[in-house]
Amino acid sequence: MRTALRSLIPATATLALLGCSTTDTMPVAETQAEYVEAEASVGTPQAASLDDLLASIDIPHETFTLDNGLQVIVHTDRKSPLVGVTTYYRVGSKHEPRGRTGFAHLFEHLMFGGSENVENFDIPLEAAGSTSTNGSTWYDRTNYVETVPTGALDLALMMESDRMGYLLGAVSQEKLDNQRMVVQNEKRQGDNSPYGLVNYVLNDALLPIGHPYRHSTIGSMADLSAASLVDVQNWFRDNYGPNNVVLALTGDIDAETARPMVERWFGDIPEGPDVEQLEAGPVTLAEPVYQEITDQVPSTRIYQAWTGPGMTHTDAVPLQVGMQILGGLNSSRLDNALVRGEESATSVYAYSQQHEQLSFLQAIVTVSDGVDHAEAQADLEAEIARMIAEGPTQDEINRAVTQFASGFIGGQQSVGGFGGKGMILAEGLMYTGDAGFYRTQLEQMATLTPETVRAAMESWLSRPETTLVVVPGERTLDGATLGGWGDEDQFPAPDPDTGSDVEVTRTGPERVLPEPEPVGALTFADVERATLSNGIEVVLARRDAVPQINLAMVFDAGSAVDPIGMAGVHETMIDAMTEGTTTRSTLDIAIAQETLGASINANAGVERSTVSLTALSANLQPSLDLMADIVRNPAFAEEDVARVRSQRVAAIQQQLASPAGMASRALMPLIYGDDHPYAYASSAGDADVVSGLTASDLAAEHAEWFRPDLATITAVGDVSMNELVSALEASFGDWQAPATSAPEKSVDAEIPAPATRLVVVDRPNSPSSFLSIGRITPFEGHSDGFEAVELANEVIGSGFLSRLNNDLRETRGWTYGIGSSIPSAEGPRRLQIGTQVQADRTADSIEVIIAQMSAFPSVRPVDDVEYQRVTDGNIRNLPNRFETNGQVLGALLSNQLLGRDLRYQASLPELWRSVTRQDIDAAAGEFLQPNDLIIVVVGDREVIDPQLERLGMEIEYLSVDEL
Known part of the structure; x- marks a missing residue:
């Protein structure tokens, strides 16, 4: 995805059916009869009929087919002035031949590099208010997606048709070489993670050599290096004809309007060869296969x-x-x-x-x-x-x-x-x-x-x-050699592509990009307020697009309330809350949620602890009753606490094995100092502290911080305020605050004076280096005029079109992606930059980051295209940002955290229009310069130390035991 950049998405036509994760479970039952008896003993809430629930799911649509074979689906949904443009090509990694594994995905990357009439797909679409264009490759298909304002649909269709029909004249050897490096860094990034080599090994064991589903979608390094412009041209001609495509237009559109638009842009593209249909069914192994490997896990x-x-x-x-x-x-x-x-x-x-x-x-x-x-x-x-x-x-x-x-x-x-x-x-x-x-x-x-x-x-x-x-143990397999056809021991690796004299010329007519139509004013949900009889404030944004409600009960606590040296106490308490109440076992809770179609989760953020509920409208009251029991009456049974401790320690170990986790645990104390609660904000906790917690410790933590006078409730969805208050009164209205004064958390500890530092954490056998870079800013909570700083950050490092991403990824190909942010916080906020780069470009990448920050604005002030994108383009994009209940709820919770007006987002068009180029340049010059940066590098010292020495900075070293 574009926020995480283009990734391989393991989703299929069945929407990853029933693919939710699991943490809770049922009591042991040795036989089916005992299990049935255990279920029968559980008192579950009355839920809406499953038949009615299934019957409510409907996506009405029309289809038509152009003369060239393009199949088009249109679904009308007028709730927002948006249209989803989804293009599916019937070609994926299973169609790749020996020696060219990973090519379908590499070609997907090339499809974003421009066509004969479009220099860059992202710039005009984001300027028009679209989501970033995105795509993914999997075994069976390659897809491309964007969601655009209704008035930009003609633009989106022109661009999709241009790369479908008129791509080859825009694909050069330089673009191929660049995207090859990007994909190879994507592979390194995946391989570098704990358990990152598992799928290679499993598929090799499950399927015989040559089976279309055997080799990985990312492919092997050797095959990626061998891909040539001839391969690009042949792949396009053989597979990307309109007769191999399904185009779905969903949202503020109808078939009568869509058909002439589609015919205008796609109708003249000639039909191509049909994609070959392969024999690729399941395989039954002759006998069980057992393998054991060691890895840095x-x-x-x-x-x-x-x-x-x-x-x-x-x-x-x-x-x-x-x-x-x-x-x-x-x-x-x-x-x-x-x-x-x-x-x-x-x-x-x-x-x-x-x-x-x-x-x-x-x-x-x-x-x-x-x-x-x-x-x-x-x-x-x-x-x-x-x-x-x-x-x-x-x-x-x-x-x-x-x-x-x-x-x-x-x-x-x-x-x-x-x-x-x-x-x-x-x-x-x-x-x-x-x-x-x-x-x-x-x-x-x-x-x-x-x-x-x-x-x-x-x-x-x-x-x-x-x-x-x-x-x-020690990693013994090399991800660079994995993911290919599987018979490399019999056939030599293909020769790397060295470029060739392949003719690259225009293949189609000149076409002009349509001008997007104006967008209407943002319709941000109205917000209602109420107060329960016990004083809990209730906020509601009513939306009736789907019969579902998203609700968050937020407590003024979080991991920041842990005393220094006791990281993990509050989070462990939150983990244990859902393990059982004084009247319900974990089985009872699990069965009740599943019966109701509800999801209840408890999470400890840095400054807030949240119990969230997603409930079907018809099942709101019993879902709230279940949530209230979890919030108010956790049992903290000894056996449950012991299990939660073990799981939390495992999570800490997982964090310490992850390059990103290691970098984060190193950076935060360096920025905030050892005595500030934010120093441990991204930590999963201290394993020794967590291991020593008792049930009584967790019960005391809950009693101190989970009380109605520290709580607010915010909901978004298909319910009126009267209905919501009535249901909440029934579940929470009689919950009274204790006689003791409410505790107060503090995020005001002293922070070390800013200073440049370079810190290395050794992680042997890492094909990539993880860079986590940051420093403190002068901001706390929300500040007037902060919008200019946020827009300046979009220019330099936030989003696919940012300068840092364009330089390090799109120009140099050293990373799969980079991003910068100033994360929300009540207290001191930090500037942070994160990326994973190929190991042999570690120092070079640091130099590029510093150079890009230094140049903005002294050498390179914000230009016209950037300015339009982050102001007018953002305004046009606002309906995309608040399409779902979850997005609106997230905005309301952020406003509460930062002390903003609850409908702050409704004022964004006016605020962004008031920001000038000079405001953005001034913000970059004052707040986004590379002075006093703390640079943390997690990587293989044998590879990175010689590079870092030439930076002329003193190098400090941290061991994993110190994180």
């Missing part, structure tokens, strides 16, 4: 995997539901048996990753410290065997389907983008010939029986599996 992890059926197979939906019951629900079987039962694991997960012609079925177990992984593997296999033998209950199936339906309803708020309605319709039509295939899946879910699911699980999971165990 914090915990032993077990992966067990099979290939499964394609998406139209009758077993596809039963398997997705069955795998969710096995290890995806909060009440999953694996959680119950391994995490809360035997406690042989700190986390578990199981899922079916669905693709067009096969699926990947996988169960993952993170083994508890001190437990033999063979024991955990035996527990895993025993639970799978029990599922196959006994099957699920009908109640489990209903809860899994309810959770899916609830997530689907929430997803319908987005007309475009990844996961939006355009993707749902486009993938259905491309893979199955039916844009409404999601209805087929829902209807199948509605009729599932325990035997249907059990039989599907038996059919596919009783076959030989591949098991991979990753054990902490």
Whole structure:
């Protein structure tokens, strides 16, 4: 994605069905009869009918096909003046030949580099108010997405058609070389993460050499280096014809209006060859495969995997539901048996990753410290065997389907983008010939029986599996050599591309970009206020686009309330809150949420602790009752606290194994000093502190900070204020504050004097270096005039079109992406820059960052294009920023944190229009210069030390033990 930059998105036409994570579970039941009895003992709230819930899911649409074969889907949704433009090409990594793995994804990158009539796709679209153009590649397809103001649809269609029909005259050797480096850095970044080599190893074991789904979408380094301009031209001509494309237009548009626009821009593009249809079905292994590797990981992890059926197979939906019951629900079987039962694991997960012609079925177990992984593997296999033998209950199936339906309803708020309605319709039509295939899946879910699911699980999971165990130790595999065809030992690696005399000339007519139409005034939700009888303030922004409500109960606490030297206390308390109440077990809580189609999460931020609820409108009252019980009556049972401690310590270990986590833990104390609570803001906690916490410690922490006089409630969604207040009074109205005075947190500790520092954390065998750079700013909370600083930051480092990203990624190809920000905070705010760069360009990248910051504005003041993008372009883009309930809720919570007017966003057009070029330049000159920067580098000292020495800065070193 463009915020995280272009990534490989593991989503499929089935919307990653039921793919939510799991932390809670059910009591141990050795037999199916005991399990049914355990379920029957749980008093669950009355929920809306599942049939009614499924029936409410509908994406009406029309389709038409141009003479050249382009298939078009139109869905009308007038809630916002936005149109999602989603383009799917029927070509992905499974179509790549030997020696060119990773090419489909590399070509996707090249598609953003301009066409014969468009120099840069992002600049005109973002100027018109679009989301950043984005795209992804996966086995079966390549897609491109943007969501534009209605008046910019003609512009978006012209640009999409120009690269579909008239690309080759704009693709030069220089562009190919640059994007090749970007993709290779994307690969290094993924490989550099803990467990980053797992998928290579698993797919190599699951599928034979030459199977289209075997090699990775990112490909091998050698194959990426070999890609040539001839390959680019052939790939385009062979695969990118309109007859291989589905175009979805979703939102403020109708078919009558859309058809002449599409015909105008796409109608003259000639048909190309049909993409070759491949044999690429699931494979049954002759015998089980077991592998064990060592890697720089914090915990032993077990992966067990099979290939499964394609998406139209009758077993596809039963398997997705069955795998969710096995290890995806909060009440999953694996959680119950391994995490809360035997406690042989700190986390578990199981899922079916669905693709067009096969699926990947996988169960993952993170083994508890001190437990033999063979024991955990035996527990895993025993639970799978029990599922196959006994099957699920009908109640489990209903809860899994309810959770899916609830997530689907929430997803319908987005007309475009990844996961939006355009993707749902486009993938259905491309893979199955039916844009409404999601209805087929829902209807199948509605009729599932325990035997249907059990039989599907038996059919596919009783076959030989591949098991991979990753054990902490030295990394022995090299990601650079992985991801390719798999027969490199028999065939030499392809020669690197050295460029050739390939003719690059215009292939189509000159076309002029349409001018976008003006946009209307921003419609930001009206905000209502009320107060409960116990004094809790209630804020509501009513929106009725979907029958769902997003609600946050926020307490004036957070990790900042931990005493210095006690990092992790408050977060551990928050973790333990959802593990059971005085009247409900974890099983009760999990089953109730799944039955209601609700999601309740507790999170400790730096300055706020939040319990959030996503609830179906029809189930608001019982969902609030459940949330209130979690907030008001956590049990902090000894056995639950012990388990939570173990999980929190595992999270700390994971952070200390991640380059980004290591960099963050190093940087924050250097900026704020050891005595400021913000120094530990990004830390998962201190393992020794967390290990020593008792149930009484957590109960005392909860009693001190979770009280109604420290709480506010903010909601967005399909409910009136009278209905909301009535429901809240029933759940929280009788909750009274204790007689003691409310505690106050403090974020006013002294901060060290600013000073330039260069600090290195050694991480051997790292193909990339993680740079985390920052310093304190003079800002606290929200300051008048801060908008100019934010816009200046957009110019230098925030967003895909920023100067830093354009230089380090698009021009030099040294990184997959870089970003800068001034994160929100009540107290002192910091400037922070983060990127992961190829290891041999570590010092060079630091020099470029400093040079770009220094040049703004003294050498390079804001130019006309940048100024228009961050002012008028931002104004045009505002409807995109507040399309969903979650986006509006996030804005309201941010306003509360920073002390702004609740409808601050409604004033942004006027504020941005008042910011001049001179204001932006002045802000950059005063607040965004590279003076007093603290530079943290996490990387391999053998590679980076010789580079850093030439910077002429004193180098300090931190060990992992000091983080």
